Amino acid sequence: MKIRPLNDRLLVKRLEEEAKTAGGIIIPDTAKEKPAEGKVVAVGPGKLNDKGERVGLQVKEGDRVLFSKYGGTDVKLDGDDYLIMREDDILGVIE
Amino acid sequence: MKIRPLNDRLLVKRLEEEAKTAGGIIIPDTAKEKPAEGKVVAVGPGKLNDKGERVGLQVKEGDRVLFSKYGGTDVKLDGDDYLIMREDDILGVIE
Amino acid sequence: MKIRPLNDRLLVKRLEEEAKTAGGIIIPDTAKEKPAEGKVVAVGPGKLNDKGERVGLQVKEGDRVLFSKYGGTDVKLDGDDYLIMREDDILGVIE
Amino acid sequence: MKIRPLNDRLLVKRLEEEAKTAGGIIIPDTAKEKPAEGKVVAVGPGKLNDKGERVGLQVKEGDRVLFSKYGGTDVKLDGDDYLIMREDDILGVIE
Amino acid sequence: MKIRPLNDRLLVKRLEEEAKTAGGIIIPDTAKEKPAEGKVVAVGPGKLNDKGERVGLQVKEGDRVLFSKYGGTDVKLDGDDYLIMREDDILGVIE
Amino acid sequence: MKIRPLNDRLLVKRLEEEAKTAGGIIIPDTAKEKPAEGKVVAVGPGKLNDKGERVGLQVKEGDRVLFSKYGGTDVKLDGDDYLIMREDDILGVIE
Amino acid sequence: MKIRPLNDRLLVKRLEEEAKTAGGIIIPDTAKEKPAEGKVVAVGPGKLNDKGERVGLQVKEGDRVLFSKYGGTDVKLDGDDYLIMREDDILGVIE
Numbered sequence: 001m002k003i004r005p006l007n008d009r010l011l012v013k014r015l016e017e018e019a020k021t022a023g024g025i026i027i028p029d030t031a032k033e034k035p036a037e038g039k040v041v042a043v044g045p046g047k048l049n050d051k052g053e054r055v056g057l058q059v060k061e062g063d064r065v066l067f068s069k070y071g072g073t074d075v076k077l078d079g080d081d082y083l084i085m086r087e088d089d090i091l092g093v094i095e
Numbered sequence: 096m097k098i099r100p101l102n103d104r105l106l107v108k109r110l111e112e113e114a115k116t117a118g119g120i121i122i123p124d125t126a127k128e129k130p131a132e133g134k135v136v137a138v139g140p141g142k143l144n145d146k147g148e149r150v151g152l153q154v155k156e157g158d159r160v161l162f163s164k165y166g167g168t169d170v171k172l173d174g175d176d177y178l179i180m181r182e183d184d185i186l187g188v189i190e
Numbered sequence: 191m192k193i194r195p196l197n198d199r200l201l202v203k204r205l206e207e208e209a210k211t212a213g214g215i216i217i218p219d220t221a222k223e224k225p226a227e228g229k230v231v232a233v234g235p236g237k238l239n240d241k242g243e244r245v246g247l248q249v250k251e252g253d254r255v256l257f258s259k260y261g262g263t264d265v266k267l268d269g270d271d272y273l274i275m276r277e278d279d280i281l282g283v284i285e
Numbered sequence: 286m287k288i289r290p291l292n293d294r295l296l297v298k299r300l301e302e303e304a305k306t307a308g309g310i311i312i313p314d315t316a317k318e319k320p321a322e323g324k325v326v327a328v329g330p331g332k333l334n335d336k337g338e339r340v341g342l343q344v345k346e347g348d349r350v351l352f353s354k355y356g357g358t359d360v361k362l363d364g365d366d367y368l369i370m371r372e373d374d375i376l377g378v379i380e
Numbered sequence: 381m382k383i384r385p386l387n388d389r390l391l392v393k394r395l396e397e398e399a400k401t402a403g404g405i406i407i408p409d410t411a412k413e414k415p416a417e418g419k420v421v422a423v424g425p426g427k428l429n430d431k432g433e434r435v436g437l438q439v440k441e442g443d444r445v446l447f448s449k450y451g452g453t454d455v456k457l458d459g460d461d462y463l464i465m466r467e468d469d470i471l472g473v474i475e
Numbered sequence: 476m477k478i479r480p481l482n483d484r485l486l487v488k489r490l491e492e493e494a495k496t497a498g499g500i501i502i503p504d505t506a507k508e509k510p511a512e513g514k515v516v517a518v519g520p521g522k523l524n525d526k527g528e529r530v531g532l533q534v535k536e537g538d539r540v541l542f543s544k545y546g547g548t549d550v551k552l553d554g555d556d557y558l559i560m561r562e563d564d565i566l567g568v569i570e
Numbered sequence: 571m572k573i574r575p576l577n578d579r580l581l582v583k584r585l586e587e588e589a590k591t592a593g594g595i596i597i598p599d600t601a602k603e604k605p606a607e608g609k610v611v612a613v614g615p616g617k618l619n620d621k622g623e624r625v626g627l628q629v630k631e632g633d634r635v636l637f638s639k640y641g642g643t644d645v646k647l648d649g650d651d652y653l654i655m656r657e658d659d660i661l662g663v664i665e
Binding site for chain 3: 096098139168179
Binding site for chain 5: 510524525526528530533534541543562563565566567568569570
């Protein structure tokens, strides 16, 4: 099963972040939003600009990206967890 | 009875998702929004762009799509349940 | 008495939907919005686009339409109930 | 005393609607907004479009119009009650 | 001391309106907003349009204007009370 | 230490306004917003318009300006208090 | 590990500000927002304008900048704290 994102959306596989200490104590989030990390799995064709041309995305399949923790929508595909989000939810590419 | 959607709207037949366990216990949704799945039944002609041209939709009749669970409006046609939504509520096409 | 709607507005005669059971029990609406049905009685000339041209509506007099239940404004004309709404409140045309 | 409305505003003389029964009982408004009726007394020159041209209004002095009950601003001129509103608050012209 | 308003702003001297009865009883405002009256003292050069040209205001120094009671910002100049507001807060010119 | 504001922002040195009476009693602000006074210390290059040109500001270094009391962000430079605000927060220039 | 910001975003290393007195007492923030200081570490390629061209940023790597205290998203890279923010959150460059 594959997902083809529309417009400026992309499919991201979330990379797990450690939210517990070794002893199992959950570390509460501070008020400040922290981004999550993921890997781009599929990208849409880009949004249409005013001239009617598609503007390709700045990220591509395989890129490791930081994204806003509360952005995007969870999708379950073949038992794995993914996120569909807009390119604008991507904060930066990790190189 | 048939529906012709206007502009960038489309008519989607919802594919049932299992929200109960085998024993009949309702599984509560987590806070995170999960998309629903459906099949495109009819598409509108697309929105007008700034040049006055209609921009055709990226999905077509028969496509299986993921859409935001809270998007769209329920419609009952000949006893079946459908949804009318904008193309922008479509998260991706399942291939 | 006749109404001439302005811009992209149209006048719709609401077709009654059954909100009570045969025994007179009122069926409560679920949280999900359900559209209402109506017949287009008069249409405006359309909105002006950026070039200063009027963009005619996609629906015409006599069309049976589905519209958002909470859209539009009630108008009473010669004892009958009508709604004035924008074309954007129309979800689809029933064919 | 005369008022010259600016841009796409117009001056409307409200036509009284009966909000009490013969016995003096006030009829409560239902939740659904109902439009009010009025007569156009003066119109502005229209809004500027992107090309810098004024787009004349679709209503003219003397027209009987329906408008959103909560739209516009009350003005008292020589003891009479008027409303200044934008053309967009006009729902339709009564013919 | 003189004020030069920027863009589409203008300086208005408020004309007093009587909010008390002869006996000194304060008349409460009804829920409906009523406009206030003033005299234009200075006008800005107008806003820039999309072509980079300033669009002059429709009101000029000396005009008596009606404006939204809650619009604008109070300014005290040499002991007198003025208001700085945008042209869009002007409802009409009294002639 | 010097600040170079970006785009349509400017740096303003606040001119003190007397908020206490001679006897030291604090005069409460009325509900109506009153503007504050300041002196322009540095201006940005202006915003980009649709053609990609910078539109220079209408105020220049040394101008005495009135600005919305709640606009802008406080900055402390070398022990003095300044404000960084957008040109749009400037109500007028005092001449 | 390096971050490449997208569009008009930039990566800023926060410069510590003293929020405690020598004796360790925490100084409460006043209601008025105060900006924070940082050093630009990486800049994105700029936003696309209406003509489809990227508009380069006005700040560059190495610039010391003032930014809104509540703007941006915290990122931890190799043990150091950074912020990803839009150029619009930058109030000015310190020279």
